[in-house]
Amino acid sequence: MDSKRRKLLLGGVALGAVATLPLLRPRALGQGGHSEYFQGLSKALHNAGFSGPTMVVDLARLKANADVLSGHLRGNYDYRIVAKSLPALGLLDTIAKQTGTEKIMVFHLPFLQQLVEARPIADILLGKPLPVAACKSFYGNLSYRGFDPTKQLQWLIDNPRRLQQYADLANSLGTTLRINIELDVGLHRGGVTDSQTLAKMLTIIQHEPKLELAGFMGYDAHAAKMPAILGGPEKAIESGLAIYSRRLEQAKQQLGNEFPRSPILNAAGSPTYQLYKSHVDSAPCTELAAGSCLVKPKDFDIPTLVDHTAAAFIASPVLKKLSQTQIPGIEGLTGAMRWLNPNRAQAFFISGGYWKATPESPEGLSINPIYGRSTNQEMLNASRDVALSEDDWIFLRPTQSESVFLQFGDIAVYDQGEIVDKWPVLRNS
Structure with missing residues (x-):
């Protein structure tokens, strides 16, 4: 190709690029x-x-979201409010009244201390395992004023080592600690992953008189975002519930008469709670936790929460x-x-x-x-x-x-x- 033809060709390409620029510009x-x-x-x-x-919260929308949640649960599951997602007593009080629950999930020691003082009738489940030092601090700096941690508080534990630490603390304090065991139901963020680990933890509870099994917790936020190529949300929920059921059955067999009569079997979260409607007859869990869906931040614009605002x-x-x-x-x-x-x-x-x-x-x-x-x-x-x-x-x-x-x-x-x-x-x- 001679230089003249090359210049003409390059010039045409340049003019074409310039001509298409307006088409690539975003609209105002x-x-x-x-x-x-x-x-x-x-x-x-x-x-x-x-x-x-x-920060502004629309009270009417907040209450409407709470009504949507209650409508989905339909009394088939108890509801537990997630305090970290609604970190104000006014928010928690409003939702508690609107949904008729006193069950709260707490993730931070300072929140726990404030809620025990402000809501002594609350039933509290820790939403993540805390270092044993946090547990020790709670009992060392608490004025109960009507709150009974031996009946109203469950510490979430994820492995035998931490469980033994809590047992040693309970013995030194001379008080009973209620233990809720975290299960890995597919999120893979810690928790019990196999029957051998669970057996060790149950054995510790059996041998430690100051520990009391209160129940299990399985969080499944991953399920809502599971792509269709991997089976989608429904398959993820079904898989998680199957794991939950196996762990629960194992605990019943090992503990026998020592298994709690009314265990707290917690599951779900804002992204997945609605998926449990189709598993009422098969799900082992007794309560579902949610919080963010009641104020619905941007990250919760997902198919399972389209009816929240x-x-x-x-x-x-x-x-x-x-x-x-x-x-x-x-x-x-x-x-x-x-x-x-x-x-x-x-x-x-x-x-x-x-x-x-x-x-x-x-x-x-x-x-x-x-x-x-x-x-x-x-x-x-x-x-x-x-x-x-x-x-x-x-x-x-x-x-x-x-x-x-x-x-x-x-x-x-x-x-x-x-x-x-x-x-x-x-x-x-």
Whole structure:
């Protein structure tokens, strides 16, 4: 090919690439300001005098989600509230009243200590094994005031070594510890995996008078995301329940008359609790645990929770509005970047940021991947179609609740167009 033809060919390719660039550009997102719902939230926050990053919980949506959960359980399973996902006494009290349960699952020693003080009638199951030092600290720094840990508290144990540690502590304290054994039902995050290990643990319980078997727990969050090529969620649930049943039968045979008359057999979680409806007659478990589905963070937008509604949002005020987005050091490319992506046209700096959350309202807000993240003044971009001014509120949706809720101080409770209460979050230290 001669040089003239080569130049013509390359020129044609270049022109073609330039011609297709407009087709590759993303469309401008956003249709003005907030929807009617978020306009109501904004007005309520302004009227209540809020001025900084705030976690807002919609009380009506929270209660509606609790009703959805109760409707699925239909009395076939008891319900246990997961405190780490709803880390405020106001949240726990509301859900307990709405669902009619006093059963709570706790994952942190500070939460346990506060709940025993605040809700002495609670029935508490630890949701993860804690070092024996945590158990010792609990008994060394507790004013029970009506709470009886020998009847109302179960320590989750995952292996023989930790079980023996708890036995030694129980003997030194002169108190009975109720033990719930963690089972690996497919998640592979610890817990009993074979009959030999379970036999050792049951033998320890038989030989230690200060230990009492209370039941079993099998968590199966993996099931909801199991791909169809591997059998899907239903197969994962069935497999987990089969493991659960075998371990339970083994315990009944080994313990005989020493097996508890009314064992606590806990299972599920927010992603999977609805899958148990079709296993009422075969599932060995007596109760299901869930928490996140009641506020439904972004990560819980999954097929098994389509009838739950998002009930929690992060609100933050716009501190600064810039008519164009500029990146330090490459300011000369501002026009080109705006042309390539019209959703980078405007820049808004909010109070705080870098949360486990995604922009929710107004529609069209996004995080700039080049500028970087900030916990002080996060930059959000938007097209010219998004209408926001300084001091306006923007809303983000948390991707999870358990750690994000603890970052904002009191939760603002929204109901019927007003902020009706403030719920302090549980202390995590």
